[in-house]
Amino acid sequence: MTAKPTRPVPPVELSHAKPEHRGLTLSSALIHHPYQAPQGFESPQLPIYQASTVIFPSVRALRERDWRERDGYTYGLHGTPSTFTLESRLATLEGGEHCTLAPSGLSAIAHVNFALLSKGDEVLLPSNAYGPSLALARGELKNFGITSDVYDPLDVSSLGAKFNERTRLVWLEAAGSVTMEFPDLTALSALCHEHGVLCALDNTWGAGLAFNPFECGVDVSVHALTKYPSGGGDVLMGSIVTRDSVLALQIKLSHMRLGTGVGAHDVAAILKGLPSLALRYAAQDHSARLVAAHLQSHESVVQLLHPAFEGSPGHEHWRAHCVNPAHPQGQAAGIFSVVFRPEIEHARVDAFCEALALFKLGYSWGGPMSLVVPYEVSSIRSTQPSHVRPGHLVRFCIGLEEPQALIADVQSALLAVDHFA
Numbered sequence: 165m166t167a168k169p170t171r172p173v174p175p176v177e178l179s180h181a182k183p184e185h186r187g188l189t190l191s192s193a194l195i196h197h198p199y200q201a202p203q204g205f206e207s208p209q210l211p212i213y214q215a216s217t218v219i220f221p222s223v224r225a226l227r228e229r230d231w232r233e234r235d236g237y238t239y240g241l242h243g244t245p246s247t248f249t250l251e252s253r254l255a256t257l258e259g260g261e262h263c264t265l266a267p268s269g270l271s272a273i274a275h276v277n278f279a280l281l282s283k284g285d286e287v288l289l290p291s292n293a294y295g296p297s298l299a300l301a302r303g304e305l306k307n308f309g310i311t312s313d314v315y316d317p318l319d320v321s322s323l324g325a326k327f328n329e330r331t332r333l334v335w336l337e338a339a340g341s342v343t344m345e346f347p348d349l350t351a352l353s354a355l356c357h358e359h360g361v362l363c364a365l366d367n368t369w370g371a372g373l374a375f376n377p378f379e380c381g382v383d384v385s386v387h388a389l390t391k392y393p394s395g396g397g398d399v400l401m402g403s404i405v406t407r408d409s410v411l412a413l414q415i416k417l418s419h420m421r422l423g424t425g426v427g428a429h430d431v432a433a434i435l436k437g438l439p440s441l442a443l444r445y446a447a448q449d450h451s452a453r454l455v456a457a458h459l460q461s462h463e464s465v466v467q468l469l470h471p472a473f474e475g476s477p478g479h480e481h482w483r484a485h486c487v488n489p490a491h492p493q494g495q496a497a498g499i500f501s502v503v504f505r506p507e508i509e510h511a512r513v514d515a516f517c518e519a520l521a522l523f524k525l526g527y528s529w530g531g532p533m534s535l536v537v538p539y540e541v542s543s544i545r546s547t548q549p550s551h552v553r554p555g556h557l558v559r560f561c562i563g564l565e566e567p568q569a570l571i572a573d574v575q576s577a578l579l580a581v582d583h584f585a
């Protein structure tokens with residue numbers, strides 16, 4: 165059998181090719197094509213740099229390049245111009261020095277635990293922590309011989325009472341998930357340092373805007389970029405920011421060993437969201453306060469849980485951390501919960517959520533679309549906190565719709581459901 169003659173391919177002159185690679189056939193010529201687009205292309209968005217493989221100019225460079233250094237590239241997992249750029253901007257956003265990206269907010273939380281904890285250690289979490297973070301502590305961390313306990317985030321002495329010789333890490337969250345308590349971050353992190361224990365903050369709510377996590381004394385700040393930095397409800401990503409280079413290296417090493425990289429297109433989507441982050445955060449905060457005030461005045465509502473409102477749990481700590489001369493009204497995420505009168509049964513609260521037209525049923529927040537989720541406090545807390553009134557709770561996340569339209573939607577849903585009128 166004679167081989168099919170190959171199509172003659174004009175020899176390709178590759179200036180940088182070894183002599184035996186000259187005169188290439190088609191696939192080789194396409195892979196090693198000599199045309200180079202001119203340098204100097206500039207546009208508002210960074211190009212999307214995609215790579216698993218990174219090409220080295222010499223064996224010496226391959227051997228000598230250190231993946232931990234930011235002066236070159238070794239492998240897609242360890243950094244590209246896209247990830248280095250996003251990491252650097254996020255470190256600036258949070259007031260830190262070093263940043264590592266993770267494929268989701270939850271994976272960023274997991275990374276901090278895996279990097280900083282070993283078998284026999286104990287980690288403390290606030291009782292109002294992001295639910296999956298508590299589930300991770302009670303699942304994988306427990307299976308790996310790391311114990312966990314919870315403290316009351318509104319009571320600094322409750323954290324003090326939980327320290328023992330095995331305590332290595334304390335998580336903080338401000339405001340807490342669903343019940344929105346704002347803790348005294350500064351006092352909690354000072355207490356951690358008195359005990360020589362690291363503290364990590366889930367800073368998704370503050371988004372690097374409402375307060376500076378490092379000025380409050382935290383060692384590590386984790387941010388679910390999925391929320392405000394993305395702003396689109398379409399990307400999952402997380403970041404881990406520190407000021408301390410030793411901690412940063414510990415996190416980087418763990419990240420490298422776990423191998424959880426992020427996609428270049430997702431990085432580009434977050435980079436695109438960052439310039440409008442502060443504007444969207446402020447707009448969603450403004451709308452949320454208008455919708456929250458409307459709901460608070462409704463006869464069916466017994467409690468509003470929004471840290472910027474007087475009487476909300478931890479309001480004084482929100483005031484101390486989030487009000488400053490540049491923001492005399494303070495800053496807050498566009499998310500809050502309301503508790504309906506206890507006589508209003510479950511099914512009616514569910515019907516109210518379904519009667520909303522602009523608010524969709526869905527988890528997450530910080531995106532363009534307003535969302536609601538009904539919660540049972542009993543399913544997310546081991547005991548009913550004394551500062552949360554009994555009754556069914558609904559969490560509202562405010563999107564970018566006009567606030568008057570959202571208020572009209574809430575009004576008509578309340579009317580549509582018998583008993584709310």
Ligand SMILES: *Cc1c(COP(=O)(O)O)cnc(C)c1O
Binds near residue numbers: 390528
């Ligand atoms: C959403 C969220 C996370 C997790 O982020 P994902 O990207 O969805 O994994 C963590 N913490 C808080 C407070 C969140 O709201």
